[in-house]
Amino acid sequence: MSIVDILVGFTVMMGLLLIGLPVAVVMVALGVLGGMILYGPVLLKSMGPVLWGVSNENVLTAIPLFILLGELLLRSGLADRMYGALALWLGRLPGGLLHTNIGACSLFAATSGSSVATAATVGTVALPALGERGYAPARSLGSLAAGGTLGILIPPSVNLLIYGSLASVSVGQLFMAGILPGILLTLLFMAFVIIESLYRRSKGLPDASKVEVKLPLGDRLRALIHLVPAAVVFAIVMGSIYLGIATPTESAALAVIVALVFVWREGRLSFAFLDTCFRQTAKTTGMILLIIAAAFTLNVTLALGGITGVISNWVAGLGLGPTGLLLALMVFYVVLGMFMDVLSMQVLTIPIVVPIIMAAGIDPVWFGIFVVLMSELGMITPPVGMNLYVVQGVRTDGGPFSDVVRGAVPYAVLMLLFTLLLIAVPGIATWLPESVMR
Secondary structure (H helix, E strand, O other), X not given: OOHHHHHHHHHHXXXXXXXXXXXXXXXXXXXXXXXXXXXXOHHHHHHHHHHHHHHOOOHHHHHHHHHHHHHHHHHOOHHHHHHHHHHHHHOOOOOOHHHHHHHHHHHHHHHHOOHHHHHHXXXXXXXXXXXHOOOOHHHHHHHHHHHHHHHHOOOOOHHHHHHHHHHOOOHHXXXXXXXXXXXXXXXXXXXXXXXXXXXHHHOOOOOHHHHOOOOOHHHHHHHHHHXXXXXXXXXHHHHHHHOOOOOHHHHHHHHHHHHHHHHHHOOOOOHHHHHHHHHHHHHHHHHHHHHHHHHHHHHHHHHHOOHHHHHHHHHHHOOOOHHHHHHHHHHHHHHHHOOOOHHHHHHHHHHHHHHHHHHXXXXXXXXXXXXXXXXXXXXXXXXXXXXXXXXXXXXXXXXXXXHHHHHHHHHHHHHHHHHHHHHHOOHHHHHHHHHHHO
């Protein structure tokens, strides 16, 4: 199979996705039908064991557990009180509640592992307060959409779990690698909010952060108790993995048990509550695992055809060094993120791209953070930026969609700049997992 045949196949796949066919259907159709045409019935004998192995993959068991964890915290009201506590502390900074949006998103991301859940949860809590205080819609919505993307970078992250499964990379190392970049990107977002707010004040433009109420220190200290659930859950997940007490799946199960205790203390634990959480978890998990199984089906055909080797040889023939390869992949993922959702983008590209970057001497753990950053960017780039639609969907003022896009653009630029920094200083992602491994 030549590179031209591969490009034609990829173009056909993109065309089918763009006309609205479900990604799982497209991958199975190309994997099974294309494989049958090329290799005959022998393909089906290879696919059976692969699909059985995927359905029994231990790492993937953590996905429904982390999704359930986020549902428990969301529907119990703990997220609302978390936002209120952060508002008392961060609301005093230039930019006011915009910092609270980003801070709450990062904190909720450290417990839910889902970008969409983070944006929807914090957006539902924050938008009424932001509207009452007169914050410009574009600034409010942009900070929520961008802050929500931290859900797939800050561990525990469902997307890092998926990358680890597809690339055969340690999920524990990926979680460790995501901590420092997640913190730095959060601080970068907040620095932008401060600079923008100070600039608006210098130009005499309205800045609603001036009206934030400054409560006594004692009241703010007492409010910190509402941050305890998120801190405990994060400590259990990362601490149990770091100490070698539990695998990622076991740590997720421990976190769910602790979350149930917090829900019980809130007086929200009931059959109806659990029924809602379990049903939503099952729906989300079913969608994710169906796409992953379809991706592995396609991967069987790709492996039998030696497509990865063909692409690797083609890339090597271009004469690109590691930096040039990563810059080319940045452009590729930016364009792809404009038209595909994050999960589809990952399952379609990771099995092909990871062997190429490993042949170029690039650390697959570091590359996992790179891919997640590019996926984050795709979540706030139209026309298919999922977080843009999520935030637009939870607003109640009926404003135009352009507000969300306009507010998210500066954060998209910051993500690109941060990715370039990550390429220049790879230790941002590799230092912590390497330190833990010593």
